[in-house]
Amino acid sequence: MASEILEKARCIRNYLVECKRRIHRHPELGMHEIETAAFVRSELKKLGVELQPIDTRVGVVGIVRGRKDAPEDAPGKVIALRADMDALPIQEEAAVPDASEVAGVMHACGHDAHTAMLLGAAKILTSMRDRFTGVVKLIFQPAEETLGGSELMIRLGCLENPTVDVILGQHGIAEFATGDIAFREGPSMASSDTFSVTVKGVSGHGAYPHNSGADALLASANCVMSLQSLITRQFNAVDPVVLSICTLHGGTAKNIIPAEVTFGGSIRCQSPTSRSRIRDMMDRMIGSIVAGYNCTHELDYTYGVPPLVNDPDVVHAMRSAAAKLLGEEHVKTMSQARMGSEDYACYCEKIPASCFARLGIRQEGKEPTRFHSPTFVFDEEALPVGAGFFVQAVLELNGAPIAPPL
Secondary structure: OOOOOHHHHHHHHHHHHHHHHHHHHHHOOOOOOOHHHHHHHHHHHEEEEEEEEOOOOOOOOEEEEOOOOOOOOOOOOOEEEEEEEOOOOOOOOOOOOOOOOOOOEEEOOOOOOHHHHHHHHOOOOOOOOOEEEEEEEEEOOOOOOOOHHHHHHOOOOOOOOEEEEOEEEEEEEEEEEEEEEEOOOEEEEEEEEEEEEEOOOOEEEOOOHHHOOOHHHHHHHHHHHHHHHHHEEEEEEEOOOEEEEEEEOOOOOOOOEEEEEEEEEEEEOOHHHHHHHHHHHHHHHHHHHHHHHOOEEEEEEEEEEEEEOHHHHHHHHHHHHHHHHHOHEEEEEEEOOOOOOOOOHHHHHHOEEEEEEEEEEOOOOOOOOOOOOOOOOOHHHHHHHHHHHHHHHHHHEEEEOOOOOO
């Protein structure tokens, strides 16, 4: 038997599908979500949701206030629910009724569905304000894919006025079936940082390398190989760190030793401790290697998003909410942390009381859909589950008893 909240979510299935398809047909890349944000504002206004002033056209913050008669000693928490709105630069190939109408751009990661589910949650929450205390903030952010949208929203005050106590998010996952929700305590996704190294030597003739005596290309090649040993010998194997060198550029002719070579890549860490160590360790190792070739180097290191760490207490509460919504058999556990990154992690860094859930979207009898691919399809049957989960989560944290009839 379906729970009360799941039934409410299923009753607005058509609304959820319409919102998702409208956004899917008109995808917008990161920091260009002007029409999507305008659509979200319009829907929230129709629902009577208060809009928090925010100085951007590509992000939206809504506020839903609960019961006004909450006890002074138990006013309820300020809970933030987050969705992302941006699409990807991919030409859609999936045969779906809401195919993208924008050439070369599509929703290939489910952000259209995330946005629709949060709108659906807003629709349900506004209809049952007497069932919860406190405040719910609805954060619709731009540019998750480029890992900058959450920082923009935080800088513009989305976590303030009132100050957020708990923040929740969710993302589709093809590993689990539609109707399931998965959780993981502690580190769940990796940080994402990038680096570029410039190695400087002396240019020379390919026939007489000894005359230059400072081969930047040979020094760089040694660095590329040796940096992998930094991971295997300086970091605990059970605390994953991935260093990937993805670019190497140098030289203009086959008989000229280049004076300068650059290489770069990305670094992913599960723990803040590992992340804090690796930049200086890289710098020292590269410096010692290139010095042996009479070269010098410059390291340009850019910190992106931090590791995504779920608070165990909040995860416990969210597992309870999911069980009430779907039944214990549909509450799953993520067995491993992922080395991919999510800029939701920036919210976690500011609000440690956080949980990022994974919503199953694998359709029965079909191969799992591939994210970031031109054939990606988000199972629309998961929309009521995601919307219902957000609502059940609010009731789990801020639920107020139903007043008996007079």
